[in-house]
Amino acid sequence: MFTRHHAVWPDDLPKHLSVPETSLFNNLEVSARRFPNKTAIIFYDTLITYTELLREVEAMAGYLRHLGVAKGDRVLLYMQNSPQFTIAYYAILRADAVVIPVNPMNHSAELEHYLHDTGAAVCLCGQELTGFISPLVGTAQLGHVIVATYSDYVRQPTDLALPAEVQAPAVTPDFAGAIAWSEALNAGHKAGPHTAGPDDLCVFPYSSGTTGAPKGCMHTHRSAMATIIHRVVWTNSTSESVILATLPYFHVTGMQGAMSGPIYNGGTAVIMTRWDRTVAAQLIERHKVTGWVNIATMAIDFLSDPDVERYDLSSLVSVGGGGAAMPKAVEEKLHRLTGLRYIEGYGLSETIAATHINPVPRPKPQCLGIPVFDVDSRVIDLTTGQELGPNEVGEIISRGPQLFQGYWNRPEETERAFIDLDGHRFFRTGDMGYYDEEGYFFLVDRVKRMINASGFKVWPSEVESLMYRHPAIQECCVISCPDPKRGETVKACVVLRNGQAGQVSEQDVIDWCKAEMAAYKAPVFVEFVESLPRSSTGKLMWRALQEEENRKHAIRAQEA
Structure with missing residues (x-):
């Protein structure tokens, strides 16, 4: 077990963290029972309580069961950040099925791959995307598309600049297999018993990898639960945390850190459908946002706004992410404005978000961080597979509770993705890097790059x-x-x-x-x-x- 980083481990955190042996849906059920009238979601100034969220999840899960969705079935989720994304995600889980989150930038030809690969019979889709999915009804097993209109959930007046997709009024879907979101919610169908457990499949985020078609990374409720609670505990989040959701929910960082994390601890997610640095600043000030999970390029754009200093950002207690180099001058501006350091982390679709995060008391710039709870990471020689020492560049390999089960329907690629070391099975990340004397990991590049x-x-x-x-x-x-x-x-x-x-x-x-x-x-x-x-x-x-x-x-x- 790699322990070099234990010397810089945060004093207030345990090194081992037990993962609840329940389904992700259970997190919503518990939070709704504990905080029935608390705000679960803020969508451009419209507030949705935990009671409302759970009620609509139950209703949508009942309709999915009515359509024939059974335990273990794969269901496409093809929409932008919105309350409906959260409702759809947890409804699929409530129905004991598997979420297939699809990039809303994908078009028909790309969607065909997901349909043939997963055998999905049902898709929950944003209204603005129906032109890409409607021609595919009847392709593979696809028979039903539930269509959501984001403006239906802007129920309070707002002076915020809304994206065109959020302003668009509802249009009755008229293609074969189409079902309006409101029709599904109001149908009155019951979902029946929830039977999914920690080792049942939960979500397949798709990884493009370095070659070939995207591959579904099979995650169970257990592995998905791990990174949810890892970030919550690492950032000292509580039921009073208010998280700004600017990263897309189809991507594992946004999904885990800004959607499922707040649901786990009864916090609040402030959802943005499209990135707008001015609206982000207004939301932070207006709703007293405490945490923001982003990527470095988003933070760079936010902090390069000449008007950013006009806004009250004092509620922020945690800002972090990764995905690109954070220029020192930008990081320094963040520190000057908020007193916070940018906390970078590292993870993959195969690990459903972070395996490494910088310790909040001692972050290092342009650094992946240190292995988090119960994660064992090493660096190996790309040619020999031998383990390397400090400051020697090789491929980063990891094992931990958030590791996926393999690639859906790709046993050979799954086998190639792992390596045995010291009697343990490690995932080969395909990333070249090294760790320093203190156990901080640094990325050098992708193997193929x-x-x-x-x-x-x-x-x-x-x-x-x-x-x-x-x-x-x-x-x-x-x-x-x-x-x-x-x-x-x-x-x-x-x-x-x-x-x-x-x-x-x-x-x-x-x-x-x-x-x-x-x-x-x-x-x-x-x-x-x-x-x-x-x-x-x-x-x-x-x-x-x-x-x-x-x-x-x-x-x-x-x-x-």
């Missing part, structure tokens, strides 16, 4: 981290560029800070990099761009830039 320049291994995120020190650079992404002599060489796509265009050249950045880092790491090419492509969760889509660079090179080669 390494650049091989004349035999030297270049990890793009390391180069990016160094480049963020340049005062003119707002954002950057490092990719490989084919080179006839080196095999591959380094290229950086750079977004300049406001006012820097024309003040600094691409060659200036190249020269600066050569002076600041080893020659083999320094970008040979720099290209200024207006923006960098990002996923719906805000993660940098480096593959899109890499594929475009490869395409350009192929065209040049043909022309030559």
Whole structure:
């Protein structure tokens, strides 16, 4: 068991944490019994109590059973952050079924994969997305689509700027298999006994991995419960905690930290359907938000708002996340405004959120953190599989109570995802990193993203981290560029800070990099761009830039 980090373990936390041996639905049931009139959800100034939330979950679960959903069946959940997402998620669990959370940016061709892979017969869908799912009714087993309108849950007047999807009025769905949300809720069907236990399947977040089609990560109620209570305890959350939900709920960090976490301890989730930094600041001030789980790019955007200091952010006691490098200047601004340090963490779909979080009393910048409760993490040599020591770069492997059961219907890929070490089964994360003398883990890069320049291994995120020190650079992404002599060489796509265009050249950045880092790491090419492509969760889509660079090179080669 890795214990090097125990010396920096928070004094007020136990090193072992027992995970409740119940279903996730039981968390809602208990909180509704304890706090019936307490606010469970705030949706753009509309308050929903735990009693109301549980009642609608029970009603929707009854309708799912009426449609034939049985224990262990997979049900697609295809919508943006909203009260209906939470209701649908817990209704599926109440019906003893398995949630298949789908990225709302997916279109019909991508949805076909989920339908064929899971055999789902029912989908709960946001109204704005019906154009993508309706043509697929009859595909695989899909027979029914329950359609939700977000504006139905804006029941109180608000001066907040609402996204178009939340403003849109209800439209009666008229395609085959369509069922209006209100019709399902008001049908009066009962769900019957809830029988799911800790080792029953609960949710399949899909992981894109490094190759091939997305794969369903099979999580039980037990593994999902683990990361819910880990974050709650790590951040000292209570029933009085108010959590701002800006990360998409289909993604494990938002799902666990900002939806299921508050439900577990009877707290309140303040839900935003789409990211808007001004609305986020207004919600923090208006509803006295205490915790905000985000990704670094979201925090960067929030803190770069010139008006952010106008808002009262004093209620915040915890701000953290991960997903990208947090520039030091931005972290310092957060500390100046709130007195808080940005608490970074690390996890994957396969671990349904964090396996590592920085200790709140002693966080380190641009660091994954330390292994949390009952997690054993190591670093191994990519070639030999031998365990490495401090400051030696290799693949991060982990085992713990939040680990998934494997990839749905992919036994061979599941087998390749694990390795035996010291008589234990560890998950191979595919991430290259190291730990320091104190047991803090640091990410170097994805295994598949390494650049091989004349035999030297270049990890793009390391180069990016160094480049963020340049005062003119707002954002950057490092990719490989084919080179006839080196095999591959380094290229950086750079977004300049406001006012820097024309003040600094691409060659200036190249020269600066050569002076600041080893020659083999320094970008040979720099290209200024207006923006960098990002996923719906805000993660940098480096593959899109890499594929475009490869395409350009192929065209040049043909022309030559």
